[in-house]
Amino acid sequence: MLELRGITAGYEPREPVVRDVSLTIGDGEAVGLLGPSGCGKSTLARVAALLHRPDAGSVVIDGEPARGWRHGAPREQRTAFGVVFQQPRQSADPRLRLRDLIAEPLRATGRRRAEADARVGELAPVVGLSDELLARRPHEVSDGQLQRACVARALVLRPRWLICDEMTAMLDASTTAALVGVVEAYRRESGAGLLAVGHDAVLLERWCDRVVRWERSP
Numbered sequence: 001m002l003e004l005r006g007i008t009a010g011y012e013p014r015e016p017v018v019r020d021v022s023l024t025i026g027d028g029e030a031v032g033l034l035g036p037s038g039c040g041k042s043t044l045a046r047v048a049a050l051l052h053r054p055d056a057g058s059v060v061i062d063g064e065p066a067r068g069w070r071h072g073a074p075r076e077q078r079t080a081f082g083v084v085f086q087q088p089r090q091s092a093d094p095r096l097r098l099r100d101l102i103a104e105p106l107r108a109t110g111r112r113r114a115e116a117d118a119r120v121g122e123l124a125p126v127v128g129l130s131d132e133l134l135a136r137r138p139h140e141v142s143d144g145q146l147q148r149a150c151v152a153r154a155l156v157l158r159p160r161w162l163i164c165d166e167m168t169a170m171l172d173a174s175t176t177a178a179l180v181g182v183v184e185a186y187r188r189e190s191g192a193g194l195l196a197v198g199h200d201a202v203l204l205e206r207w208c209d210r211v212v213r214w215e216r217s218p
């Protein structure tokens with residue numbers, strides 16, 4: 001179970017964008033978070049993935065409170081999360097070929113080249129990337145192709161939890177369907193839970209077991 005308990009968070013301690021929000025995601029559950037632009041959904045998603053330290057409240061992962069944030073989080077907690085953001089170009093190192101971008105979390109956690117190559121070889125067809133695309137750098141591929149690589153990168157360590165922050169906002173209908181299908185296939189096989197943030201009520205209602213709606217900044 002992933003629990004967000006009484007989270008207050010933002011960028012100015014005196015003006016939090018998220019105030020005292022609690023949300024629980026059960027094992028294997030898919031929860032959608034809908035709300036207007038600027039209400040703090042991405043901020044909460046980043047707190048859930050241990051990427052943003054809240055001003056108050058706690059994140060409890062399978063009964064254990066988060067023991068740090070970003071690189072200060074212990075590896076086993078940090079790597080329990082796979083995260084996909086809206087803008088693949090902002091989260092992709094422009095120097096890396098797609099195959100290295102997907103393998104980045106494996107290299108960062110000290111896995112050998114052969115293991116990384118094998119895992120990338122397994123994931124590339126799942127997300128629909130050919131060998132030729134894997135050899136390209138981000139500026140040589142479309143946003144949809146880059147987002148396919150970012151989804152593979154999010155799955156590469158076999159996370160227990162997926163946090164998808166407007167993962168499909170920039171994508172056409174067929175790439176959206178393909179990537180939601182990839183996430184769902186992974187969840188069926190692994191039992192991972194999901195927090196999917198977005199604006200598209202139709203998509204989230206179809207995708208998730210439960211949708212939480214924020215009307216305005218809580």
Ligand SMILES: Nc1ncnc2c1ncn2[C@@H]1O[C@H](COP(=O)(O)OP(=O)(O)OP(=O)(O)O)[C@@H](O)[C@H]1O
Nearest residue numbers: 011017035036037038039040041042043044166199
């Ligand atoms: N790095 C930052 N520094 C300062 N303020 C920020 C930062 N990131 C977001 N904000 C502000 O925090 C508020 C909430 O932003 P957030 O991105 O969490 O909202 P959101 O609901 O995800 O919006 P959207 O749907 O448009 O992505 C906004 O007013 C935004 O301007």
